[in-house]
Amino acid sequence: MQRLIFIFFLILSWKSLIGQQTNYKIGFSQPLMADEWRKTMYNEMQRQLIFHEDIELIFRDADTKTSTQITQILEMVELGIDLLIVSPNEAAPLTPIIESIYDQGIPVIILDRRIPSNKYTAYIGADNQLIGSEGGKYLVRLLQGKGRVLEIYESLRITAFADRHQGFRSVIEQYPSLEVDSVKAIAKGEEKYRQMIGSNEYQAVFAPTDVAAKFAVDVAKEEGVSTENSFFIGIDALPGEGNGLDLVERGILTATILYPTGGDVAIDVASKILNGEKYDKENTLQTLVIDSTNVAIIQTQARKILKQQSDILSLADKLGVIQRVFKTQRTLTYLFAATMILSIIMTAFVLKSLTEKRRINKELQLKNDQITEYASKAEEATQAKFRFFTNISHEFRTPLTLIKAPIEEMLNSKDTGAFKRDLNLVKRNTMRLLRLVNQIMDFRKIDSASMSLRIGEHELIPFLEEILYSFEKLAKNKGVAIKLIYDEDDSKLWFDASMMDKVFFNLLSNAFKFTREGGEIYVRVEKDNFNDQVKISVEDSGTGMNEEQVVHIFDRFYQGDQHRSLGTGIGLSLSKEIVELHQGIIKVESVLGRGTRFDILLKKGNQHFNASSIVSERAIYERTTDSFFDDLESHDENEKPTPDGSNVLIIEDNEELRAFLQRKINLNHQVRGASNVSEGLEIAKDEVPDLIICDLMLNNESGFEIISALKEDLRTSHIPIIILTAKSDQKEKLKGIKMGADDYITKPFDMALLLERINTLLANRQKLREHYLHELPIEQKTNSGSKIDKRFVSEFTALVEQNLSNPDFGVNELGKEMGLSRMQLYRKVKALLGYSVNDYITSVRLKKAKHLILQDEYTISEIAHAVGYSTPSYFSTAFKNQFGISPSEFKSQL
Secondary structure (H helix, E strand, O other): OHHHHHHHHHHHHHHHHOOOOOOEEEEEEEOOOOOHHHHHHHHHHHHHHHHOOOEEEEEEEOOOOHHHHHHHHHHHHHOOOOEEEEOOOOHHHHHHHHHHHHHOOOOEEEEOOOOOOOOOOEEEEEOHHHHHHHHHHHHHHHHOOOEEEEEEEOOOOOHHHHHHHHHHHHHHOOOOOEEEEEEEOOOOOHHHHHHHHHOOOOOEEEOOOHHHHHHHHHHHHHOOOOOOOOEEEEEEOOOOOOOHHHHHHOOOOOEEEEOOOOHHHHHHHHHHHHOOOOOOOEEEEOOOEEOOOOHHHHHHHHHHHHHHHHHHHHHHHHHHHHHHHHHHHHHHHHHHHHHHHHHHHHHHHHHHHHHHHHHHHHHHHHHHHHHHHHHHHHHHHHHHHHHHHHHHHHHHHHHHHHHHHHHHHHHOOHHHHHHHHHHHHHHHHHHHHHHHHHHHHHHHHHHOOOOOOOEEEEEHHHHHHHHHHOOHHHHHHHOOEEEEEEOOOOOEEEEOHHHHHHHHHHHHHHHHHOOOOOOEEEEEEEEEOOOOEEEEEEEEOOOOOOHHHHHHOOOOOOOOOOOOOOOOOOHHHHHHHHHHHOOOEEEEEEEOOOEEEEEEEEEOOOOOOOHHHEOOOOOOOOOOOHHHOOOOOOOOOOOOOOOOOOEEEEEOOOHHHHHHHHHHHOOOOEEEEEOOHHHHHHHHHHHOOOEEEEOOEEOOEEHHHHHHHHHHOOOOOOOOEEEEEOOOOHHHHHHHHHHOOOEEEEOOOOHHHHHHHHHHHHHHHHHHHHHHHOOOOOOOOOOOOOHHHHHHHHHHHHHHHHOOOOOOOOHHHHHHHHOOOHHHHHHHHHHHHOOOHHHHHHHHHHHHHHHHHHHOOOOHHHHHHHOOOOOHHHHHHHHHHHHOOOHHHHHHOO
16 A cells, blocks of 8 residues: 555656756846846846746845855855856956856856956946947037036946046047046045035036936035036936936936946846857947937837836736646646545545554553653652752751861861871861752752853953862872963953853863873863854863763763762763853763863853843852862961951851851951841941951841941941851842942851951951041050940041031031030040041041042042032142142142
8 A cells, every 4th residue: 555655646746847847046146236227137137037937046135245245156156056147346356256166167147347357158248438438429529629527436446437437538538628527426525526516617527327417416406506507427328217318308417328237138148058059258238328319219219118028027927827827726636636546545544543543542641641640740759859958958058167167177287197187088078068069059950940140251261270270289199280271361251150160170170080190181272263162171181981981971960880980970960051051062072091081162252141141240259279179288376376456246146156266266356246136236336346257047037137237337337248158149149249248258168268358358448448548547546445436436437528528517517416525526536546637637638639630530620629628729729738749730640
């Protein structure tokens, strides 16, 4: 039965092919289609194609761009055209392309514009030099060999316009009494163009096209120049309303020179070439001058030709409809016959198999229901497991902190040398557990589609150098050479730094795991400009993998054979997920016993990312440090710093962690602790500490409440805040930073890093307060750490800074705001700050003014009013007394 069906379809296909003719593909490349002359050429081609049913025309418009025309020609060659018709936009750049196509054996017809080469099959077009000379001769006759003529020219890089110009000038130069001026048409130098036409100094205007001639007439009228006694001559002589023939017939133009398009001739010559018939290589189209003496006859002929062409098109459309109907009916007849026969055959087959199919469908439906039920239960179990792992992962962070921090402290002690190896083992497994916790949480986010990227533009080379720096200690200990290889330093790339950090850290960790002593690890960065992407390779000379391992290396939880233990099988799978979230590709090549190379391909730019994932501010992420590796350098515990008197407040609800932090930070600073939001706020407002360390999750309270309250209170808004929390989500980090937190450290953390950040924040805040705000060398008269005095100084300086622009703000206003008399305020400020109140206010205003001048965004007068001086002259005098130089002189030195 199958053989019989095949025979019927074969017969049907053969019948449908009867009467088909061989088709030729002709590619036609136009430089532009924006003018009527080009449109007329194309319409002539379309009409002539009616008589050549075996030709299919593929058309491309280059829109005056030579590079676009080259690309379009090459695309048409790729489409398999049998012949190329091209009207070059510019001859010189297109000549090599045309010669190459001609050398490939594809016939080439040059239409309208010549090229400086003989490598073409045929040329069709008018002689543009002859057209230019005919225009010149006609003007000589009109002006009787004397007068002034304005020649309007187009781009001389286009051969047609250049030839017309040469032909015109070759005639005019023979008549010394004819003076000729030239001006470029419209696009370049419109003002000069209008001035020359409006000068009314020319008896005739010769334009390269009828459109340009008509535009010159319009400009002359706009400039108030009479056109009745002037001659306007153009080129093209197109039929139709508003074109050259119509303009001459209505007396708008004096004359037009026929420039035939040759579209119909091009199709006829192409047909002869493709069918092996005799043809002429050079096909020069005839021209003539058309003016009031012959325009009526030519217009009549043109209208008749257009009418005949319209009738031909109409008949062609009707004939096409008839042919399509005939072909459709013939095809339907064959189909009907075949369908009837097949129906008879298939009916018996269907009836026979229908009962069997119903039985099978019932069995399949039953099994499908069972599979659906099992799948639903499996999904519920999977989601429950993921929720469990996610929740327990959050709970792991605080215990890990309490394990990691004491271990690091003992490792840095000289008295634990005998236990150092065991302690390193504990620390290594602690960090391994942390990494597993983070990977489980990342997988949960990916599976639930809640993993969001924070894409920013980063310097790729410094990013990779920072990661490799974390492995230098490990490389030295293992005797492995590690090197970063790249061609250019300024390789900027868009990616989520915290996510890609995990990818490269994981790849390098695996490379070290399987590379023996004396081996090599290379990280290479290569730009692929052809595909607009960057390739980053991590290559090692390790044990390598077999083919099966390579196939499954990115499978989740795949661990390979026992000899090549790949840990949990999470890291590489997670790396692949992260790379694919970046719309990138990760590939692996490996040879057993010789090494492995991972290639990561990332696209340049940021168009392939969702706009919501691109951030303008710099991304906040935690760098992977060498705390994952053993044998860290120990610290000398004998060098204990002396407390500097700075007060630090720790707000943490875990009693053990709070006590540990207090003990460690107390070596350098005075420390207070609080276990909840209310207690922390009370201590902060009462004692005004120099720095606050705060957790975000405090016994069902939010640490964001403390940050918001502290930053909105005048007394505490200046205090730097470090967030210390188990929440590692980027949204939480960004929220904390936006609310005013100065740093964000996730648990577990490195104690040395925390201490260094505390010291750095305190030092930078002091420099910022003293230098950038008002640069005052505050001389404390007492070493007392009085809470009241600190609160007083905080409120006093805040009031001064808030009222800098008020020229009437002084001692009386300050005393009233702070509830002190004039004398009490004077004595208090002198005792604590070493300045009188007025001197302090003046110094703050002038230092603020100096800072505004450095910004170079305001005038001296605006700055004077901004810092509370009623007149610029008074401000200039005070500024010079303070700094020994006037504001304007200081600004000129910038």
